[in-house]
Amino acid sequence: MTRVILALAVLILGSTGGEIAITRGMKSIGEPARLRPRALLQFLGRAVRNGWLWAGVPLMALSFYSLLVLLSWEPISFVIPASALSYVVGTLGAKYLLGEQVSPARWAGVILVCAGVALVAVG
Amino acid sequence: MTSERRLRIKTLFMVLAMVVCANAGDLLLKRGMSQIGAVQFTGSGIAHAFELTVTNGTIWTGIFFLTGFMLSYMTVLSWADYSYVMPAGAFGYALLTLLAVLFLHETVSARRWVGVVLICVGVLLVGQTKPRTTPAPSEGIA
Numbered sequence: 001m002t003r004v005i006l007a008l009a010v011l012i013l014g015s016t017g018g019e020i021a022i023t024r025g026m027k028s029i030g031e032p033a034r035l036r037p038r039a040l041l042q043f044l045g046r047a048v049r050n051g052w053l054w055a056g057v058p059l060m061a062l063s064f065y066s067l068l069v070l071l072s073w074e075p076i077s078f079v080i081p082a083s084a085l086s087y088v089v090g091t092l093g094a095k096y097l098l099g100e101q102v103s104p105a106r107w108a109g110v111i112l113v114c115a116g117v118a119l120v121a122v123g
Numbered sequence: 124m125t126s127e128r129r130l131r132i133k134t135l136f137m138v139l140a141m142v143v144c145a146n147a148g149d150l151l152l153k154r155g156m157s158q159i160g161a162v163q164f165t166g167s168g169i170a171h172a173f174e175l176t177v178t179n180g181t182i183w184t185g186i187f188f189l190t191g192f193m194l195s196y197m198t199v200l201s202w203a204d205y206s207y208v209m210p211a212g213a214f215g216y217a218l219l220t221l222l223a224v225l226f227l228h229e230t231v232s233a234r235r236w237v238g239v240v241l242i243c244v245g246v247l248l249v250g251q252t253k254p255r256t257t258p259a260p261s262e263g264i265a
Binding site (some may be wrong): 026104117 | 194197198204205206207217220240241244247249250253
């Protein structure tokens, strides 16, 4: 039981932590000047030279590894609904680490999405 | 066109690109891996599966779409809130269920339909909030 909770924590914190690091990196390089191939390539070039991106990628890889381990212990109908908690954890991270304003409407939406993904995954 | 409206339209466009790429990528990988068959967890079994994987066109097409997903996700996060894009991306689960019913004629349980409805309402609620709530580092690009 303890190892399942631990792996679930690594799965959720790894994916949300990784995505938050990537968001911070992408916000710091700024949006592409235009959505055209040339501007997008320059944008991508700035992205791969950003440290936050390379902090995020190993966290996401760790999360993926944890998912594989969890799936070898527990049925998928437990693992995917449990991982839907990352919508709530990610929103908390966005609020406290990225300084995004999460309005009551956005919170309500996130909680509905979290419950909905859990139900769809149970099948 | 006002910048607020422009922001909404390009965010919607990128979220749709994310959802389409992620679903197409997953489906292609699943199809490619089932062409390969169950992987034997022995040294030679894994080596053989690896060889089949890197020579399978369906798997490469899946990887192409998943790369497209990652790039569109990174791009939209350069201007939109993480707490906006992340729940909006869950629309893919609802879409996948609809596609399974329409094209694969799968039967879907009542519980799953409730989940689909919750996701759609949740995404609509998040969608009508402001896509960006943090200040841009430098103004005047959009």
